Amino acid sequence: MPGRCLYVAEWIARPVAEVYEYSRDPAHLALWAQGLGSSIENVDGHWFMDSPGGRIEVSFAAENPYGVLDQQVTSSAGEVVHVPMRVIPDGDGCEIVFTVQRMPGMTDAELARDAGLVAADLATLKGLLESVATPR
Secondary structure, eight states: OOOSEEEEEEEESSOHHHHHHHHHOGGGHHHHOTTTOSOEEEETTEEEEEETTEEEEEEEOOOOTTOBOOEEEEETTOOEEEEOEEEEEETTEEEEEEEEEOOTTOOHHHHHHHHHHHHHHHHHHHHHHTSSSOOO
């Protein structure tokens, strides 16, 4: 059985500061994290998404100089999941790393499926950020 976590990474040919700023903006989340949800809205300073499992609230780590992009996802039932994510300088670009955590009772196949969804989301983020113009 794999460990409790899988690490999914994508190298992006853009400056670390640009990737960090774009990725930490909640308004952009639905453009690249379609595995999480299809739309996002700000309601009185709180960010909500419609996810495959229902409406969720997503909160983000405070701006920081370390590339920490952690998120906290709260389901409509009140279940809270911490989502570790980092952007790390690497040469002329950077690597974005997402930790997929095994939830209680999760099978190897379910963990692998979640990691695949995250890999697809990070590939979408890479495509957006490496396009000719920085997406808005």
